[in-house]
Amino acid sequence: MSSIMLIFGPMLLAPFVYFISRGAEWVAKWAALALFVLLLIISVDLYHALPVGGGFLVLGDYLRVPGFDYALTLQVDALSVAMLILTAALLILVVFTSWEEKMQAAYFSLLILFAGPIFGVFMTTNLLWFFIFWEMTLVPMLFLVGIWGGERKVYAAIKFFLYTHFASMFMLVSFFLIYKQTGQMDFTMIKEAMLATPVLIWWFMFIGFAAKLPLFPFHTWLPDAHVEAPSSISVLLAGVLLKMGAYGLIRFVVEMMPATTMQFSMYMVVLGLTTTLFAGFLAIYERHIKKMVAYSSISHMGLVVVAIATVTYDGLSAALYEMIGHALVISPMFLIAGWVHHKTHTWYMDEMGGIMQKAPYISAIFVLAGMAALGLPGTMGFVGELTIIVSAIKAYGWWIAVAAIASLISAGYVIWAVRRAFHAEISPIVAKSKFDMSKPEFLALCIYAVLIVFFGVYPQPIFDIANNAFAMFGGM
Amino acid sequence: MNSLIILIGAGLLVPLFFKGKIVIAKYIATAAFAFAAFNVFMGHGISMEYFTLTPDIQLLEIVVLIVLAATMMTFSGFERPLVSQTLFLGAASMAMLETNNFLMFIVLFEVIAIISYVLGANIRSRLNAEGAIKMFVAGATASGFILLGFALFAMVTPSFNYAEIAIRGNFTLVAVGIMLAGIFYKMTIVPMHGWAGDAYAQINHSAAAILSSVIKVVVVIATFKAFYIFLQAYLNTTVLLFSFFAIITMTLGNFMALFQKKIAKILSFSSIAHAGYMLIPFAAIASGYSYTALVYLAVAYIFMQTSVFLLLNDLRREAHIKTLDDIRGLYQRSPLHALFFTIQLLSLAGVPIMAGFISKAVTFWAGVDAGLWPLVLIAALNSALSVGYYAWVIKHIYFDTTDGYNTSKIYMTPGSLLGQLILLAGTIYFGIFAAPVFVSTGI
Structure with a gap:
């Protein structure tokens, strides 16, 4: 063909x-x-x-x-x-x-x-x-x-x-x-x-x-x-x-344009960090569950830019890993946020509460994806954020470790969201809603969960690709 | 010569059938256009003194004749008075595109102007008459300017053949400037555009389809050929003048279109904005790609613009659709009209993979090649801005429902379907295959 x-x-x-x-x-x-x-x-x-x-x-x-x-x-x-x-x-x-x-x-x-x-x-x-x-x-x-x-x-x-x-x-x-x-x-x-x-x-x-x-x-x-x-x-x-x-x-x-990128890389780093922190703070502030996920998505893309700005093999590999990781981590969060809205007809996390008790498996997947977003070891989020921060420190020195604050912020919004929407007392809205999900949808969520953990524990296949892709930047 | 005789002969013949079966008149006209297009395709132009058929003109003539044939197919009995004028227009366009003599250019310019007045004034209603009179008065003023400029120019040149024109410093510059002032009326360049916004929207939409596409394109291409030597001779003035007019025309056209409620008005101002894009190749005369860009713009524009106005004509004839409110939920009432309209509007907006995008891209490239990247950036942002009103129409077609409005179905006649399919094929073909235009213009 x-x-x-x-x-x-x-x-x-x-x-x-x-x-x-x-x-x-x-x-x-x-x-x-x-x-x-x-x-x-x-x-x-x-x-x-x-x-x-x-x-x-x-x-x-x-x-x-x-x-x-x-x-x-x-x-x-x-x-x-x-x-x-x-x-x-x-x-x-x-x-x-x-x-x-x-x-x-x-x-x-x-x-x-x-x-x-x-x-x-x-x-x-x-x-x-x-x-x-x-x-x-x-x-x-x-x-x-x-x-x-x-x-x-x-x-x-x-x-x-x-x-x-x-x-x-x-x-x-x-x-x-x-x-x-x-x-x-x-x-x-x-x-x-x-x-x-x-x-x-x-x-x-x-x-x-x-x-x-x-x-x-x-x-x-x-x-x-x-x-x-x-x-x-x-x-x-x-x-x-x-x-x-x-x-x-x-x-x-x-x-x-590698040389020009080096010349302007500091602008990229600053913009990337600003994006990460700014979107992270907005996510903490947000009551709207899907908007919270959207800001979390922006926040992670900011980190990708910080990694790209290093123009080194390490940074670009980390960026590629985080791009794939971001896609796999943020997707189940979006899906579950949309599904929760579909079932409860509310977007606001403070009106939810206790979903964990009515839909334990799906809530567990949200928690897993959330933990990956905040960089829990054993998930894709950890490998992504760690490699990005290490490569950035190598390129710019210790001060760039402020990027790690992003991880702290994401811990803030993820854990608070889980507490408000999924744990807590059952709210009246959740009590009267019926939490069912079609089999193909649930299957897709499970596949996401498996992939997040699989590549978190065994990231080698993605770094193999990165090795091949960025060989010209002096691979391993 | 054959094509001219056939087209004019058919134009004289068809009125015989206006009282009886209009279908026969349509068939005759379509056959005449098809014959002429085939003749041109075989390389037979007008073949008289002062006329030459080059490959680029051959392509343009085929496109013009096919588009006119497609237009003919969409006509119903309601548009019968337009049939013979359209045939005359086909003949005049061929002559206008092929001429290589300045006197001929001026004469044919007037011929086309007269055909356009008749086209506009054909169907009698108050609104229509208002539009037609505006067009006539503006056109008459333009003719005056053109003739004054031409008279001045004629004083100093020994020959009218394009190749032998003599340039006498600032005297010729003044003459050319006055002529351009008149021609800008016809090309609907801001600030000489005032008539067009009303006229295109008020006259019958099928006449507007021909006026705003075929006639405009023929005038622009012929002007480029006729004025090429002046544009080259006064390079600095050319760049300044045409960049200035290009920017104000496209910006004002786009902004005015954003605020319109009548669909015909949106399309009129979009047509004015496109006239602005067509000035970019004039400004980029220093680039070897300027003529290619202009031909590409012309070819793409003629398919898109004709199609949208003809679709609107269908909708107004069948369902009295005039404003954005009327077009709500069109996809429920007529999926075909909705689909054609959407694709052509996206093409006008410069969304790939239709001809609208690549024609603009080649134009932008010609601009950048001539070193005018700021002009190109303004044009590109203008083009992005224009998505605002095209997408707004699409929003009414697909995202709104017919709730509370007329929900009757609208049917597309077979002739209209065939005509629109031809126009759509042109839009998509020239969007993917750029080689015909590049080869014919000798790049």
């Missing part, structure tokens, strides 16, 4: 699935599941096909245009394959957690439509096509949030779309500035050509990725979008869309 079909296949499939499954909605669900499993298998297969010792695996070169570097060049390295595997795995879990979603034909067709461009983002090395896929992911998300979301869904969907689209424009201009300087649009060629005056380019690109991550002060779209989106879509937003920002930052900012 041609590798371009990994991208355009789902996009062409989506309308067919929609029309076929309008009469029989289960078709869409199973078609989506089958497609995502296939994508996962292909992604794992790609990982095994990667060249040993780092570097790109060339998959093809399509749609070449004379006189303009607008060729859809598909190349993957360990970093992109890691993202592909993560995306495919999360998409499968999202199918499980949306098993009983309403209007399934449209919902799952949009998910299939989303799978195409998101694979494109991680597979192409051509800047213009990267931008095309990057923007295309917004369209299905606009509809998924705007149609299936909560009370303020329209506001959230349009704000999300406008905000990220606006920031991306800086990125587009920077891509053209690069093309003007080097005459190349392909990432691998630009890296060899070396940019002469990259300062403006660096900042424009940084703004584009920072809004996606999101970094303070560009983060205001996230709480709205994540809270109003249906929980499964919050998982995709946090697990995949934010990772696009981090991926872009590593690939196009750090790998393409």
Whole structure:
């Protein structure tokens, strides 16, 4: 099969699935599941096909245009394959957690439509096509949030779309500035050509990725979008869309302009730390359970930026680990927060209480994910935060240990949230609610729990990938 | 020559069928456009003195003729008076695009202007008449300016052929400036845009579809070809002048569109904003990509803009949809209209993978290539801003329900469906495959 079909296949499939499954909605669900499993298998297969010792695996070169570097060049390295595997795995879990979603034909067709461009983002090395896929992911998300979301869904969907689209424009201009300087649009060629005056380019690109991550002060779209989106879509937003920002930052900012990144790394560190601490304090302050999780998500992405800013092998590996860890840890928290709201019809933690007594297993998974978020040893959170802090101390000295305060803050909001919502006395609202969950949804939560512990105890597979991906920064 | 005869002949023939079966008139017109497009595709242009058919013009003519054919398919009996004017317009557009003589350019410019007045004034209602008169008065003023400028220019040039035009310092500059003032009226450049916002919204939407897309594009491309030598000769003035007008046109167009409640008005101001983007290649004349960018913008814009106005025409004819409130929950009433409208609006907003994005991207690249990155950044942010009102329309179509409003179903006629499919195919084809435009413009 041609590798371009990994991208355009789902996009062409989506309308067919929609029309076929309008009469029989289960078709869409199973078609989506089958497609995502296939994508996962292909992604794992790609990982095994990667060249040993780092570097790109060339998959093809399509749609070449004379006189303009607008060729859809598909190349993957360990970093992109890691993202592909993560995306495919999360998409499968999202199918499980949306098993009983309403209007399934449209919902799952949009998910299939989303799978195409998101694979494109991680597979192409051509800047213009990267931008095309990057923007295309917004369209299905606009509809998924705007149609299936909560009370303020329209506001959230349009704000999300406008905000990220606006920031991306800086990125587009920077891509053209690069093309003007080097005459190349392909990432691998630009890296060899070396940019002469990259300062403006660096900042424009940084703004584009920072809004996606999101970094303070560009983060205001996230709480709205994540809270109003249906929980499964919050998982995709946090697990995949934010990772696009981090991926872009590593690939196009750090790998393409390492010297300039070193020059401005202190700005990145300061912004990352500000984001982490600021979002952490907001999470403590929050009564709204899903907003608390959303701020926790922003807080962790701030740490990822601190790790990326070191521009060292250690830091980037830690960043990659934390990116995957963040996706796996924050997803069950979003799902359970959304589920609790669905059952109790309240968002506020002080109106909940005693959920543990009525739904012990699901509450236990929330507690586990929460403990991972605050960095409990034996979970992914611990390995992620430890490696980030160690690499940052190596790069910047002891003062950076203030980043560890983030862990303290997250302990604050997680433990307090667990105390208020899950332990405590049974509140009247919880007493009269019925806490049941469909089997596929519960299965997905269990898979998350297992993965959090598995990679927490045995992180080697992820560091193997990192070893391959960041070999050029002097691997181990 | 054949194509011209067929188009004009068909234009004279079709009124015979207006009283009886309008379908026959539609078939004749569509066949004439198809024949002309095929003829151009085979490389047969007008082949007379003062006219040359180059590959880029060939592509544009095929696109224009196909779009006009698709427009024809969506017509119902209600739009019958437009059929013959559309055929004449097809012929005039071919001539306008192919000409390489300045006198011819001026004459054809007036021909197209007259066709546009008739197109606008065809269907009689008070609102329509108001729009048509605004357009006519503005157009007449523009003609005056153009003729004054042309007269000054004619005093000093020995020949009108584009290749042999002589430039005499500031005298020619003044003449060119006066001509441009007139042409800017037609291109709806701020501050000469006042008529367009009203006229496009008030005249029949199918006429507005042709006016705001085909006519605007033909005028812009022909102007670029005719004025190329001046733009090169006064490079500094060109950059300053066109950057200035590009910025105020797109910014004002976008901001005005944000505050509109009538969908036709939103589309009118979006059309004005797009005129602003079309000035970027003029400003970026120093770049080798400027002409390619303009052709790409033209090709993409013509498909998108025609499609949205024709869809609105359908909706107004079938269900009296005029404002954003009327369009609420359209996806329940007519999924097809909703889908076509959404895709074309996203394309206009510059969302990949449709032609709207890549045409803007090539334009931005031409700007950056000419060293005008601040202009490009403003244009790019403007383009992001425009998502505000396009997404607002989409919000009414998909995220709102028809609660409390008219819920009757709206059906799409087979002709309309076919026409829209052709336009959608064009929007998506040129969004993915950039090679035809780059090859034909010789990059």
